[in-house]
Amino acid sequence: MKVGDGDSRPGKQMPGLRWCFLSLTIIWVTGCAVPDPDLSLVGDTREGSLLGEVREITQEKSLPEAKQYLVERLTALDESGGDLERRAIRTTREPGLILPDSLAAMPLSQRRRTALAIIPGTRTGNKSGKDRTRDCLKGAAEESKAMGFSTYFIETEARGTIEQNAGLVSSQLQRAFDQSDAVILLMLSKGAHDVIWYLQNGGMDLSVSNRNKLVAVISLAGTVQGSVVADWLVSSPRLIPSAMRGWLQLSDQEEAVDMLESIAVTPWSEENGAKMAARYPRLTWISIAMVPDGPDGRITERLWSPLIRRRVEKCAPYYSPSDGLVETAASVVPEWIGLHQWIVAAYGSHSMPNGSYRDGSRIAPETTVPGKEKLKPETGAEVISAYLRALPRSLLH
Numbered sequence: 001m002k003v004g005d006g007d008s009r010p011g012k013q014m015p016g017l018r019w020c021f022l023s024l025t026i027i028w029v030t031g032c033a034v035p036d037p038d039l040s041l042v043g044d045t046r047e048g049s050l051l052g053e054v055r056e057i058t059q060e061k062s063l064p065e066a067k068q069y070l071v072e073r074l075t076a077l078d079e080s081g082g083d084l085e086r087r088a089i090r091t092t093r094e095p096g097l098i099l100p101d102s103l104a105a106m107p108l109s110q111r112r113r114t115a116l117a118i119i120p121g122t123r124t125g126n127k128s129g130k131d132r133t134r135d136c137l138k139g140a141a142e143e144s145k146a147m148g149f150s151t152y153f154i155e156t157e158a159r160g161t162i163e164q165n166a167g168l169v170s171s172q173l174q175r176a177f178d179q180s181d182a183v184i185l186l187m188l189s190k191g192a193h194d195v196i197w198y199l200q201n202g203g204m205d206l207s208v209s210n211r212n213k214l215v216a217v218i219s220l221a222g223t224v225q226g227s228v229v230a231d232w233l234v235s236s237p238r239l240i241p242s243a244m245r246g247w248l249q250l251s252d253q254e255e256a257v258d259m260l261e262s263i264a265v266t267p268w269s270e271e272n273g274a275k276m277a278a279r280y281p282r283l284t285w286i287s288i289a290m291v292p293d294g295p296d297g298r299i300t301e302r303l304w305s306p307l308i309r310r311r312v313e314k315c316a317p318y319y320s321p322s323d324g325l326v327e328t329a330a331s332v333v334p335e336w337i338g339l340h341q342w343i344v345a346a347y348g349s350h351s352m353p354n355g356s357y358r359d360g361s362r363i364a365p366e367t368t369v370p371g372k373e374k375l376k377p378e379t380g381a382e383v384i385s386a387y388l389r390a391l392p393r394s395l396l397h
Contacts, residue, residue, distance in 0.1 A: 043225035043266050043327070044334035045318075050077070051225060051329040054320040063297025067321045070328055071291060071345055071358075077332070080342040084286070087390035088344065089357050092365065095382075097389060103396075104147055104389040111148035114396070115180035116388075117173055118144075119154045119191040132375045136353065137188060139377025140384035147388055152176045160255070161262040162197045169194050170202035177210040182396050184216045186384075189325070189350065190259070192222030193267045200272035204279065211280055215395050218286045218387070221323055221352040223263045225330035229309070231264035232316045240311055268334065277338040284395055285341045287332040290323035290355055293347035299324045301349040301373055323350040353379045 045052035050073050057066040075082070091097050098104045103114065120137050137153070144151040154172045156165040176183055187195045195217060203211070223230075233241045234257060248256050277283070292299045298313075303324040313319050320327045333341050346363060348355020351373055353364040362368060367379040 043330045054329045058320045067297040074345040078343040085344045091389040092386040103391045108148050113181040115150045115176040115183045116144045117152040117176045119187040136375035136380040140380030143381035165194045169198045182215045183213045186218040188220040192224045196267040214280045220288045221290045226266045227326050229325050230260040232312045234260045285339045287343045289331045299349040303349045325350040
């Protein structure tokens with residue numbers, strides 16, 4: 001019998017695969033047919049904010065026009081004046097180059113008193129499979145140690161909520177502050193939520209002298225103002241996200257839903273966020289923001305389901321150019337926080353080491369290959385080495 005032919009014989013039913021395909025087709029076609037409730041937007045959308053502006057341009061004009069404006073504004077907001085980007089390009093291009101005024105050029109005794117604490121984000125892929133993202137960051141930790149820095153890899157629950165990880169982050173970072181003269185925090189993706197919560201809450205318990213030791217926070221494609229994808233997946237009543245939530249729960253992955261809920265909204269609070277600059281007076285925030293590399297304002301890497309990403313773009317109540325998981329404008333600190341911020345705007349996806357700088361040079365040319373997205377420990381080592389050889393000692397003063 002040909003596909004599509006009817007069969008009226010008693011007891012003969014539609015095959016399971018055909019029924020499954022028909023159900024998925026209905027979900028796909030009607031995925032934007034259900035109206036959204038009145039959802040609060042993630043991130044800073046007050047008048048004049050970068051995130052609010054690029055969302056408005058995306059809605060009223062197009063993604064390419066929003067992307068162009070986004071790059072212009074990121075360039076203007078970068079308080080390093082493009083210097084950090086230029087330095088990182090140099091040290092990436094020349095693996096043996098140590099800029100004379102860089103952190104890596106400090107005497108070994110000073111490097112040993114400078115702590116680099118790495119806070120990982122959520123794990124990718126199957127929860128029982130290999131966690132390549134953490135392996136990449138552990139490679140960065142090993143390289144930092146080899147370069148003489150006091151290095152801490154902060155163990156967190158890969159799919160834990162901010163509240164679940166709060167105690168883990170606080171207890172482990174306490175030792176870094178107590179035993180060092182200067183502290184640098186580095187985080188990737190959802191690690192930004194864990195760090196921001198810590199700085200606004202647990203970090204407030206640090207002594208004044210310890211808070212003065214925090215000199216830099218380096219955010220690699222961080223969920224600094226929340227994730228539009230996470231928000232859509234956990235909040236939208238539409239059929240596709242509802243089905244995905246149901247599948248996660250049925251497959252014993254409820255913790256993934258809880259984690260997504262925790263990063264769906266901005267981690268900044270009005271009260272504590274406004275006090276950050278005063279409580280951490282030496283802090284410079286460094287954002288590596290990934291701008292979509294495609295001419296259409298979208299990423300060219302697969303990263304994860306392109307079809308689902310398109311549904312988010314079409315159906316989410318707000319959207320702007322994104323790295324595939326986080327809107328680029330939401331990966332930098334909102335202006336009202338008042339922190340000094342250096343911004344390196346690079347092109348690519350949320351898998352930051354696979355991207356390129358704006359001059360076309362790759363972020364990790366020695367250990368990544370265009371078209372191959374899996375991260376490796378040596379990739380983390382390559383990236384952290386370039387930045388420790390590029391970051392200026394002026395951060396410590």
